[in-house]
Amino acid sequence: MTLSLLLFIVSFIMLDIIGSVFYIGVLLLSFFAVGKVFKMNGDKWKSLFKLGKGTGFYFMMFFPYLVMLVVLFWASQMWFDMINFKHNFLGSLSVVTLLTLILLFKFPKIKDMVNNKYS
Numbered sequence: 001m002t003l004s005l006l007l008f009i010v011s012f013i014m015l016d017i018i019g020s021v022f023y024i025g026v027l028l029l030s031f032f033a034v035g036k037v038f039k040m041n042g043d044k045w046k047s048l049f050k051l052g053k054g055t056g057f058y059f060m061m062f063f064p065y066l067v068m069l070v071v072l073f074w075a076s077q078m079w080f081d082m083i084n085f086k087h088n089f090l091g092s093l094s095v096v097t098l099l100t101l102i103l104l105f106k107f108p109k110i111k112d113m114v115n116n117k118y119s
Contacts, residue, residue, distance in 0.1 A: 054114035
């Protein structure tokens with residue numbers, strides 16, 4: 001029982017770290033792809049970020065986060081199943097819930113910073 005709980009906590013922390021690193025990778029990949037596809041320069045990036053008082057920037061930050069949550073849910077469910085965790089669905093849901101709570105608290109602050117910069 002104690003070993004199972006310890007393994008869950010270590011797995012939970014590691015999956016959150018992996019999710020954060022994966023988010024950074026998907027975020028950079030999305031900026032790279034948008035830059036290449038639309039041949040973005042400084043003025044185009046600025047107009048994208050100003051779109052709707054920062055909504056363009058907010059979308060560029062939110063979409064990779066959503067992709068990361070979906071992939072991480074699948075990966076954590078697979079991981080908890082592999083280590084024979086009794087409640088693998090709840091464990092996966094708790095990892096995604098923690099990251100969603102971070103999203104709800106941090107992203108509005110980022111949007112306010114963007115609005116202050118471009119207003």
